[in-house]
Amino acid sequence: MRVWRNHVATAVACVLTVMTLAVPARAGTDVARPAGARGPALSADSDDLxxxxxxGANLADSTEKPVLLVPGTTLNPTAEYAWNYQRAFERQHRPYCTVRLPGNAMGDIQVAAEYVVHSIRTMYRLSGRRVQILGHSQGGMVPRWALKFWPDTRERVDDVVALAGSxxxxxxxxxLCAPAVGCAPxxxxxxxxxxxxRVLNSGGExxxxxxxxxxxxxLVDEVVQPNLTDSGSTPLHGGGGDITNVAVQDICPTHVTDHLLVGTSDPVAYALAMDALxxxxxxxxxxxxxxxxxxxFQPGVNPATFPLHMAKMTTTVTRTLALHPHVAREPELKPYAQDLGGDQQLVSE
Structure with a gap:
């Protein structure tokens, strides 16, 4: 296992080098009544959404709340979750869905959030139950933009579990985002x-x-930094939600894991995620x-095929970073976000 942790750390270091260079609900369920405001109209193509x-096959029939798996930057659900969480959920007969974000989550996160909004609404409608969200890296952060600007989603979401969320x-x-080089949106x-x-974290988080x-x-996150204490990138504070901020080292003090592992195969992160769900x-x-x-390893991971899946995931990360077009500046804030509102009653979709 130590050999593969070293392999992953080396792979992530290579990735960072590439970045620098390429730089209607059923009766009897637990549905809560939706909020009146739905938020701005979704701009993404309806077919793409x-x-x-x-x-999974049992979304409508299960008595469990469904889980939405949201991948991180440079990744898609197949590369990130098909060999771990999806396998574990299938064995548990736990209903789940995955969402594929545009450009492997390299595009405008404001648009990616629309895919999360659509997923929440669809899963709620089909299952008749509030949705639980599990995301890694950007996938743990982007649901918060959905909750902020599409108020109806707040009544449709039960949990947000962020693994090394940014x-x-x-x-x-x-x-990495030097003006002369640019980077992905x-x-x-x-x-x-x-x-x-700044807008996402304005007001309550x-x-x-x-x-x-x-x-x-x-120990050690090579991608989301700083993340050394409760005041780091991932932890949240304030706003009225029920919050647990926890490092895997709070459970196992000498435990070593990195950014990719904590979202895909780490047994301590999995135990905390499942406790929440x-x-x-x-x-x-x-x-x-x-x-x-x-x-x-966490449940769902096959030790014999783990090296192959990690290699494939690392290849996906590296290829996405190298090939996705760079832009010279941060995407402009959408009109609905420019006043930092987020809590106002917005136009119906």
């Missing part, structure tokens, strides 16, 4: 001083009625069995 969402950006992106927006993040579990690693409210770290510290 429909194609982006793929769901809630407050990363200094890595500040260094979503990387501009994940700079710690971006207009996008959470909403009452939604539970937030924010899992991060202090299977209880009312966010994860409770004190309930996690310390035996998880002795495990190499």
């Amino acid at each position: 429909a194609r982006s969402l793929e769901c 809630n407050h950006g990363t200094v890595d992106a500040n260094a 979503s990387i501009w927006q994940q700079r710690t001083n971006s207009d996008f993040l 959470t909403y009452p009625g939604v539970s937030y579990t924010n899992v991060y690693t202090t 299977t209880r009312a409210g966010p994860a409770r770290p004190e309930t996690i069995d310390e035996s998880v510290c002795t495990r190499a």
Whole structure:
């Protein structure tokens, strides 16, 4: 396992080098009544929105709340989740869907959020139950933009679980998005001083009625930095939501994992995520069995094929970074976001 952790760390370092160079609800369910305001009209093509969402067979019939899996920057659901969380959920007969964000989550995050909004609404309608969201990196952060500017989603979402979420950006992106070189739109927006993040984190960072579990690693996250303490990028504070901010090292002090592993195969991050998804409210770290510290992989991961899947995922990351077009500046804020409102009653879709 140590060999593969070293392999992954080397791969992520290579990736960062490439970035620099290429730089109607059913009766009897738990549905809450939706809020009156739906938010701005979705600008994304309706066919693209429909194609982006793929769901398991038991979404409409299960008595469990469905989980929406949201991938991180440079990734898609197949590369990130097909070999871990999807396999685990299928064995548990847990309903889930995945959403494919435009350009492997390299485009404007404001547009990516529309895909999350569409996914939440569709899953709520089909299942008759509030949706639970699990996302890695950008995938843990982008649902918050959906909740902020499409108020009806707040009544349709039960949990947001962010694994190494870039809630407050990363200094890595500040260094990479030099004006002379440019970078992908979503990387501009994940700079710690971006207009996008300033708006996202204005006012309260959470909403009452939604539970937030924010899992991060202090050893070592090469991508979302800083993330060493409760004041780092991933943790959230204020706003009225029920929040748990927890490092995997809070459970296992000597546990070493990195950015890619924490979202795909890490047993401690998985235990915290599942605690959040299977209880009312966010994860409770004190309930996690310390035996998880002795495990190499989370459920769903096949140790024999783990190296192959990691290699494929790293290839997807590297290729996406190298080929996605760069832009010279951060995408302009959408008109609905320019007044930092987010909580006002917005036009109906």
